[in-house]
Amino acid sequence: MNTSQPIPIAIIDDHTLFRQGLISLLSEFPELDIIFEASDGRDMQQRFSSARAVPEVILMDITMPVMDGFAATAWVRQHYPEMHILALSMREDDKAIIRMLRSGAGGYLLKESKALEVLNAIKTIREHGHFLNDLVTLRLLRNLQNNATSGAGLELSNNELKFLQLCCSELTYKEIADQMNLSPHTIDNYRQEIFQRFHIKSRTGLVLFALRNELISL
Template structure:
């Protein structure tokens, strides 16, 4: 059973989103939480999501801190930001915390469902308006290229990730089996000190580890 969690304090929006996502697949289940604390308590009680949608502005613990706390407990759980915020600092902090995608609440439920499908395939969906700002923000940062010790294969996988290729596409393009690709991807995350694909791509663009894709 595919477990999707929605962490959102707006009851009406949360329930509407849960109903929409419940039709993602016959074996999908959408659960609702009004705060990060509620979701973390469920995790500490032995429950876990495959993917969780997180608002940023929440009562108590905010969504960015919540992502960090949940990823510490469940490193393989996938985080997708779903918010009204477009603040540059919040965008960067969310990606750094381990978010694998960034959607806006103004997106249609079809777009949100598509983003969930994409992150489960290993892609990093970001709302086009946010993606343009991310690229511009990173382009203004230092052009220096620190050495993270990536080998040739890791560099090729990272470059493919920046082009938006999903897991199966990367494996096919680089002639790798999926188990090898997963190992290489974990090595990339460890060397870059990040928690997910979106943060790896953001860091690669920011620090010129690869040629930045066109916005």
């Protein structure tokens, strides 16, 4: 099943020269069959209907006019869930990589890659549903762990912390006072103090503040 039929692929990239070059390179491989190419997400959507076949793997650029790679990937994900998307971009910042994966890409390659690497990635993603190189895995881990910088350098007293955590519920301040065995007025002091210190103006603001600083987890 691997050698018999070539893998149908599509290439989405707004730089004509790069696209043509890539097609030229990949045409050398009999394992691949390039179904269509498109210059951005919108263009891709149209090609789907007129194409002679359905691609199994899509090579997707990120930076494109009209409809970028994030949106295009999300769209494919929704309309053709079985299709595999391999991001192919010059960008190697965490943000781009994470967002592309979150949008539904199963792998991420830099444009500096060699043709054989691309071929290998296409085969891998077709077979396993994902192509995970060091580039990707490192960012994934970093993303997860960086997010876990729970409330550092916030300088909250124990009571203030507990108060903030209880704020993230449907308890009224009065009920929070009961839970903490304090007078409602004391709770009001905490509230006012925190409002002032962190430029917060409402109970809703308290909840968002606690959440953003990971003082609680949903």
